[in-house]
Amino acid sequence: MKVILTSDHAGAALREEVRNLLEEMNIDYEDTGCSCETSVDYPDYALPAAERVAKGEFDRGIFICGTGIGMSISANKVKGIRCALTHDVYSAKLTRQHNDSNVLAMGERVVGPGLATEIAKTWLETNFDGGRHANRVGKVTAYEDQ
Numbered sequence: 001m002k003v004i005l006t007s008d009h010a011g012a013a014l015r016e017e018v019r020n021l022l023e024e025m026n027i028d029y030e031d032t033g034c035s036c037e038t039s040v041d042y043p044d045y046a047l048p049a050a051e052r053v054a055k056g057e058f059d060r061g062i063f064i065c066g067t068g069i070g071m072s073i074s075a076n077k078v079k080g081i082r083c084a085l086t087h088d089v090y091s092a093k094l095t096r097q098h099n100d101s102n103v104l105a106m107g108e109r110v111v112g113p114g115l116a117t118e119i120a121k122t123w124l125e126t127n128f129d130g131g132r133h134a135n136r137v138g139k140v141t142a143y144e145d146q
Contacts (some may be wrong), residue, residue: 001027001028001059001060001124002027002028002029002030002057002058002059002060003022003027003028003029003030003058003059003060003061003062003124004029004030004032004049004052004053004057004058004060004061004062005018005019005022005029005030005031005032005033005061005062005063006031006032006033006045006046006049006061006062006063006064006071007033007034007045007063007064007065007071007108008033008034008040008041008042008044008045008064008065008066008070008071009034009036009037009038009039009040010065010066010108010109011033011034011063011064011065011066011071011106011107011108012033012034012035012036012037012108013108013113014064014106014108014111014113014116015031015033015064017113017116017117018062018064018116018117018120019031020117021117021120021121025121025124027124030058032045032048032049033045033064042065042070042071042074043070043074045063045071046063046065046070046071046074046075047074047075047077047078049061049063049075050063050074050075050077050078050081050083050103051078053078053080053081053102053103054078054079054080054081059102060102060103060104060124061075061083061102061103061104062103062104062105062106062120062123063075063083063103063104063105063106064105064106064107064108064116065105065107065108066107066108066109066110067107067109067110068085068086068087068105068106068107068110069085069105069107071083071085071105072084072085072105075103075105079144080102080141080144081102081103082099082100082101082102082103082137082140083101083102083103083104083105084099084101084103084104084105085105085106085107086104086105086106086119086123087106087107087110087111087115087119088115088119089115089118089119089122092104092119092120092122092123092126093122093123093126095123096123096126096127096128097126097127097128097129097133098129098133098136099133099136099137100128100133100134100137101123104119104120104123106119106120
């Protein structure tokens, strides 16, 4: 699995925690996040990273900002992206099993580092169930193709 990791200024510290997790899990990743302390615009980080997931350069992405909302909204504008804003482990598991999400969004101001790494680990380790869920995901994909 290959993961792209990004954040704006408000998600930089939590991004470092997730980067450590990816290294511990021996997951190949690229970090394209902001390394500044001054305010930047989340779409400038979310959109290019989401495009790279959509093109198949990466299997999945983890995007972090202050709340995760801006990253999620931005990522979901890219065709082929199913970004889930997740603040608990249960939702992280189900968004992989049922929605085949390929991008995870989290908010540094919403979840602490311990919970964030549990969320990311669960999301990374959970597979898509397929079956009846594949039909539902297919309907979303078909709508994008209109």
